[in-house]
Amino acid sequence: MTAPPTSEVEAPDRAQGKVRFRSEQRRNLTGWVFLLPAAILICLMNFYPMVQALIMSLKTGRGTRFRWADPLWENYTRLFDDDIFRTTLFNTFFYLIVQVPIMLGLALLLATLLNNPNLRFRGLWRTMIFLPCAVSLVSYSLVFRTMFATDGLVNDTLIGLHLSNAPIDWLGNTWTARIVIVLGLLWRWTGYNMVFFLAGLQNIESSTLEAARVDGANAWRTFWHVTVPQLKPMILLCAIMSTNGTLQLFDESWNLTQGGPANSTMTMSHYLYQLSFNRNPNFGYASALSYAILIMVAVLAFIQLKVGDKRD
Amino acid sequence: MFELNRRHLLAGALSAAAVTMVGCSGSDGDSEGPKAGDKVPTSGELSVWCWDPAFNVYAMKEAAKIYQKTSPEVKVDVKETPWDDIQTKVTTLAQSKKGDQLPDILLVQNNAFQKNVINYPELFADLSDSGVAFDEFGESVVGYSKIDGKNYGVPFDNGTAINALRTDLLEKVGLKVSDFTDITWDDYLTMGKDVKAKTGKPLLSAQSGQSDMLMMMLQSAGASLFGDDEKANIANNETLKVVMKYYGELMKSGVLVELNSWDQYIGSFVNSNVAGTINGVWILGSVQTAKDQAGKWEITNVPKLVGVDGATNYTANGGSSWAVSAKGDTALAADLLKKTFAGSTELYDTILPKSGALANWSPAGKSEVYKKPQPFFNNQPIYSKVVEFAGKVPSNKTGAYYYEARDAVAAAMVKVLKGTKIDEALAEAQKNVEFAMK
Secondary structure, eight states: OOOOSOOOOOHHHHHHHHHHHHHHHHHHHHHHHHHHHHHHHHHHIHHHHHHHHHHHHHEEOSSTTTEOSSTTTTTHHHHOOHHHHHHHHHHHHHHHHHHHHHHHHHHHHHHHHHHTTTOTTTHHHHHHGGGGGGOOOHHHHHHHHTTTTTTTTHHHHHTTTSSSSSSSOGSSSSSHHHHHHHHHHHHHHHHHHHHHHHHHHTTOOOOHHHHHTTTTTHHHHHIIIIHHHHHHHHHHHHHHHHHHHHHOOOOOOOIIIOSSSTTOOOOOOHHHIIIIISSSSHHHHHHHHHHHHHHHHHHHHHHHHHHHHHOO | GGGHHHHHHHHHTTTOOOSSSSTOOOOOOOOOSSGGGGGOEEEEEEEEEEEOOHHHHHHHHHHHHHHHHTEEEEEEEEOOOOOHHHHHHHHHHTTTTOOOGGOSSEEHHHHHHHHHHHHGGGGGGGOOTTSSOOOGBBHHHHTEEEEEEEEOOOEEOBBBBEEEEEEHHHHHHTTTTGGGGTOBBHHHHHHHHHHHHHHHSEEEEETTTTOOHHHHHHHHHOOSSTTTTOOBTTTTOHHHHHHHHHHHHHHTSEEEEESSHHHHHHHHTTSSSEEEEETTTTTHHHHHOOOGGGSSEEEEEBBSSSSSSTSOOBBBBOOOOEBBBBBBBBBHHHHHHHHHTTOOHHHHHHHHHOOOOOOOOHHHHHHHHGGOOGGTTTTTOHHHHHHHHHHHHOOOOTTTTTTHHHHHHHHHHHHHHOOOOOHHHHHHHHHHHHHOOO
């Protein structure tokens, strides 16, 4: 990769300049060499398929016999007429709007509680709350499905405690099924976000908290006006990650409810999979749907960044 | 999806049935000589994808043994691959134009067969001229793998529907299984209410949000979700409306109970919470996991619809057929299927007692093995009964959009049970299916 020696070197000062430039170049080159494997891999495995998917989303046809859609954006306009897509869009946003705030609030609360240096068995509590994250999505979905069966643990408990007279058909009714999915998500992901908040809390100067206490602020005011603002970057990160994750939600919809009853718990990604592999394969349309999800994630992340940036 | 687990259960349970009847009939069924056989190579290796080690994988391995008697140079490599994976692989390989990576033979669910061939005709070999005698299979089972008059599959797994009932529970109400033979859904409802009142148990259970039961009822009258013009026939399908009306009545009267998952469905009869079940014959594998109920079960044909032209007491659910890759060793693969699954009673006599694999190939059904009484089923010769039913099952149109249509009808039924009018729910289903077909 080194340049051949040149005979064009005329003035010593110019030559010197050239040598300096070269070493800079070399340093740059070293940097690029280090970057290259990752860059090539991400281009090949990530960006190339993304471009291909974009091209495919503009095509239509049966099986492998693709032709350009007419008009080109036909697959995208098709999304607007698709009742099932609208249902899945609603379901996904329901999970997003209900579950993410509750989860982040809970995670923040738990992190603050577990950050108390006087608490006993802190490590144990933290591990216990984090542990659900180590469980595979499929297995926990199946366990939840068993727990919420008509003759499952939850109904037995409710009846045993005389809170309910007859078993509730949790997964057979639209809203209870959606709630079960939200509960599952809360159980699975709260601990995960809590760990981020705990890490963030370590970076908060204890002097700021002491100052607030000296000024006579109670626990809530200290939390709200001192801790939360300093945790803002972490909250933002968790919010964006959770939004992204929720919009791409698949396993719970697939394993816990199988999208039912009557598609009322099916997520967009579940529908995307169905369009590609369960039903008559329509990859052009499925690609358009994946780009619609991408655009939604991007827009939401952008809004969150804007909102999060205000204080800085 | 969870349907596949059924077969694991089936095979395990039936293996105990009969061990003494291996290879009693040696006739090969190949006397007329292969037509396309001249070019068949005498050596080579065939790769196969199918999914159940105790059922279809076992059957294919036995078929290979039989084939190797005449062609010892041919090796068969069976790779156990779950159906969901086969479907995903077929789609992915086709889409990325890597069809040559398909195995020479693959097992395809009957419900998905047409969809795959219609979308990827370049992958599947036309077997019409392979010498397989397709007229020796029931018309309805061949129909699943027949596209534009060409045969693309050799039927394997028999999905003929049976009505399995608990004789001990029926006795308490003074009923016998013969009272359920050749009946209508009206009779079934009347007796079901009686059973429910006197034993507290429903006659029937089903998985909620699934279309299996509805499709069985529909097919029993020879009706389909698609018309002869291949357009969706849902909103104005009078048979379907009758089916949904009966399903609603069954639910309302408590004769049918819906459960949320496949495991719960299996549990409902294994734990004696229901007095019977109606499904493809493969369900008997799961039924027999309840060892304590041995001798208390009997089977009969299914009830028929009332007020519908062409109503019968016979239908089917599921099943699968062997497909041959057009990119592989097509001639050899076709020859293997022709001489085994479509030509060897020895094969079926071997696999029936060990795996419960019921033949779709009619000459095999005449074998003595099928007439053996089954102790679990109160010494009924259930296999010959099912073979008899199988010949009477009306055809069903599937096509490329069968899954869309089934899902839409299942969703419509959920809505109807929650109070929507049948016409309204079906109009929406029709709209969704037409949208998918656009």
